[in-house]
Amino acid sequence: MTVISYTLEKCQKCMKCLRACPTGAISLQDSRVKIDSEKCTNCATCMEACVSQGLQAKGSTLADLENYDYKIALVSTAIFGECSTLAQAESLMMAIKKLGFDEVINLSSYDGAMYEEMVRYVGVNRQQTTLIASFCPAVNRLIEVRYPILLSNIVPFDYIAEVAARDIKEKRKDLAKNTGIFLLCECVAKLTLAKYPYGNEFSSIDHAMILADLFPQISRNMNNERLATTINDKGLCNVTSCLYERDFGDKKVVVADGLSKVITALELAEFDRLKDCDLLFLSGCINGCVGGNLLWGNPFRSANNIKHLIKEANESVANINNNDLYGVTVASTFNEKRSLQERLATFIKINEYVEKLPGYDCGACGFHSCRAMAEEILAKRATFDDCRILKGNGVKNES
Amino acid sequence: MEYTYTIIKDDYANAGKVSSQIKKLFKDLQINPDIIRRMAIACYEAEINMIIHSYGGIIKLTIDDEVHFIFKDSGPGIPNIDLALQPGYSTADERARELGFGAGMGLSNIKRVSDEFSIESCEKGTVLTLGFKVL
Numbered sequence: 199m200t201v202i203s204y205t206l207e208k209c210q211k212c213m214k215c216l217r218a219c220p221t222g223a224i225s226l227q228d229s230r231v232k233i234d235s236e237k238c239t240n241c242a243t244c245m246e247a248c249v250s251q252g253l254q255a256k257g258s259t260l261a262d263l264e265n266y267d268y269k270i271a272l273v274s275t276a277i278f279g280e281c282s283t284l285a286q287a288e289s290l291m292m293a294i295k296k297l298g299f300d301e302v303i304n305l306s307s308y309d310g311a312m313y314e315e316m317v318r319y320v321g322v323n324r325q326q327t328t329l330i331a332s333f334c335p336a337v338n339r340l341i342e343v344r345y346p347i348l349l350s351n352i353v354p355f356d357y358i359a360e361v362a363a364r365d366i367k368e369k370r371k372d373l374a375k376n377t378g379i380f381l382l383c384e385c386v387a388k389l390t391l392a393k394y395p396y397g398n399e400f401s402s403i404d405h406a407m408i409l410a411d412l413f414p415q416i417s418r419n420m421n422n423e424r425l426a427t428t429i430n431d432k433g434l435c436n437v438t439s440c441l442y443e444r445d446f447g448d449k450k451v452v453v454a455d456g457l458s459k460v461i462t463a464l465e466l467a468e469f470d471r472l473k474d475c476d477l478l479f480l481s482g483c484i485n486g487c488v489g490g491n492l493l494w495g496n497p498f499r500s501a502n503n504i505k506h507l508i509k510e511a512n513e514s515v516a517n518i519n520n521n522d523l524y525g526v527t528v529a530s531t532f533n534e535k536r537s538l539q540e541r542l543a544t545f546i547k548i549n550e551y552v553e554k555l556p557g558y559d560c561g562a563c564g565f566h567s568c569r570a571m572a573e574e575i576l577a578k579r580a581t582f583d584d585c586r587i588l589k590g591n592g593v594k595n596e597s
Numbered sequence: 598m599e600y601t602y603t604i605i606k607d608d609y610a611n612a613g614k615v616s617s618q619i620k621k622l623f624k625d626l627q628i629n630p631d632i633i634r635r636m637a638i639a640c641y642e643a644e645i646n647m648i649i650h651s652y653g654g655i656i657k658l659t660i661d662d663e664v665h666f667i668f669k670d671s672g673p674g675i676p677n678i679d680l681a682l683q684p685g686y687s688t689a690d691e692r693a694r695e696l697g698f699g700a701g702m703g704l705s706n707i708k709r710v711s712d713e714f715s716i717e718s719c720e721k722g723t724v725l726t727l728g729f730k731v732l
Contacts, residue, residue: 346630347630347633347634347637465617469616469620469637469638469641532629532630532631534627534628534629537732538626538660539662542626542660545625548625569625
């Protein structure tokens with residue numbers, strides 16, 4: 199499932215999204231971009247590649263606040279990348295409250311609890327293979343789609359926003375008849391998660407909003423007024439990849455941030471080449487969640503801000519039962535019914551077609567690679583005539 | 598179906614590329630991920646062994662009801678196979694170790710993850726044959 203929506207009128211059909219997608223989830227069919235939700239990881243690479251805003255993420259809006267008596271804003275810890283002092287953070291939180299919320303809670307103490315538990319988990323669960331720590335839903339989906347071999351290596355934590363929303367909903371249940379929990383997200387993957395919970399049957403988050411969309415109002419609301427805020431230092435470590443190693447002591451932690459580095463690390467992990475390290479920390483965005491693609495700042499400035507802010511941070515984490523931090527694990531679902539011989543026959547046929555195609559992976563046919571095109575030809579959903587290069591050469595030869 | 602790949606002595610820059618290709622091929626064939634994992638590890642270790650220790654050679658991959666690998670090099674051979682199979686025993690040179698290879702786990706790892714394992718070696722070369730059940 200994805201929250202990335204497509205606007206036909208804006209699309210220039212440049213095929214940049216199609217070639218950028220790390221899982222080949224995008225194709226162009228009947229002159230429309232189609233995202234295959236089975237393959238989509240919500241990493242938003244396509245949105246970044248899009249030149250005409252034809253692909254955009256849509257979150258809830260402030261109008262949705264009206265449906266609730268008591269409105270709680272859950273703010274992702276990553277937003278503190280915009281602040282280098284506690285004073286700035288406090289006025290930012292006040293500006294968010296003025297959007298119309300009754301209460302503003304930042305997730306840093308929950309992030310902190312998760313971080314503490316991760317340190318403990320790695321201490322007691324040293325295994326034959328590398329553990330993968332990922333709070334990044336996009337990376338977890340990427341592993342599911344492209345590296346199912348590594349699914350069992352993921353530490354089975356639930357997502358922080360989900361844990362926090364559950365906890366807060368329980369604690370505030372007597373406060374009002376109708377309490378609404380709004381998650382203010384830093385990335386598309388987390389926005390999607392609130393709408394289509396991963397592993398969990400339903401989400402405790404009522405609405406998810408895009409932080410960057412709220413920026414104009416937040417910026418107008420900013421003044422000297424402050425909202426008393428505590429920021430947890432471990433929580434900040436959890437969202438900033440350069441600080442992630444801090445509390446792991448002599449444990450070997452390898453950090454990979456940004457999707458291309460993550461893919462390199464996963465390729466190595468599949469060969470067991472990272473078994474010397476205890477924990478592999480992966481984040482789809484550059485510099486960790488502080489580099490989230492729905493924040494307005496830039497990931498390098500954000501990581502730097504956090505390094506200053508952490509000096510003013512508090513050490514007490516959220517008081518939450520450790521068991522509540524764990525979530526549903528997704529196991530690899532292998533249910534290939536065809537015999538190896540049948541699969542081989544298909545494979546050989548596809549290879550034959552691939553040989554005939556030019557191999558440029560240009561995307562002009564509407565599929566992300568010549569191989570994908572070959573599969574479509576085999577399924578009789580496309581023909582060799584759909585290849586613009588082959589067709590072009592044919593015309594030239596005749597003239 | 599049969600594929601042959603060439604491995605060149607001391608070609609560290611391309612170490613693992615053939616194994617990556619083979620791994621991708623298995624994924625395209627939609628083989629069970631747990632089996633791919635074992636085959637990928639074995640293939641990678643054996644490829645690295647050829648780069649570090651041998652004068653170069655070929656990898657032959659056969660897929661029918663089972664998957665078979667033949668790693669064949671042109672020498673100098675393994676003087677004592679029993680010793681080479683012991684975990685931690687390594688004859689890798691300084692350069693290989695600096696690059697993170699040659700921990701002495703290669704052959705024992707390969708034996709651990711494969712369903713069939715046989716190795717023959719003389720001065721003229723080593724032949725390592727591996728078999729995997731894929732169903």
